[in-house]
Amino acid sequence: MSVMIVGADHLGNMRKNLEDYGIKEVEHICGRKTADRKRFEISRGTSLVVVLVDFVNHGTAKHIKEQAKSQGIRTVFAQRSWCSLQQQLERIGLNV
Numbered sequence: 001m002s003v004m005i006v007g008a009d010h011l012g013n014m015r016k017n018l019e020d021y022g023i024k025e026v027e028h029i030c031g032r033k034t035a036d037r038k039r040f041e042i043s044r045g046t047s048l049v050v051v052l053v054d055f056v057n058h059g060t061a062k063h064i065k066e067q068a069k070s071q072g073i074r075t076v077f078a079q080r081s082w083c084s085l086q087q088q089l090e091r092i093g094l095n096v
Contacts, residue, residue, distance in 0.1 A: 087094075
């Protein structure tokens with residue numbers, strides 16, 4: 001499974017923790033800059049988009065949501081904490 005994470009400057013242990021959920025590929029975009037919104041494009045083969053809402057402005061989050069919806073890709077919104085992301089992953093049916 002391939003995941004695109006938008007938000008935060010560094011992911012810390014999230015990459016390692018995502019491996020426990022069977023997620024092998026993680027693409028990360030910080031999403032803070034206005035230019036990130038304009039050139040943002042979801043990569044082919046992406047199964048899930050995670051938006052870390054603490055570090056992304058409303059316009060970028062809306063743009064990501066619309067693009068993911070048009071491509072039929074699930075989107076999860078979480079805070080930049082493993083606990084918050086874990087709850088959202090389990091809510092959509094991903095378990096360790």
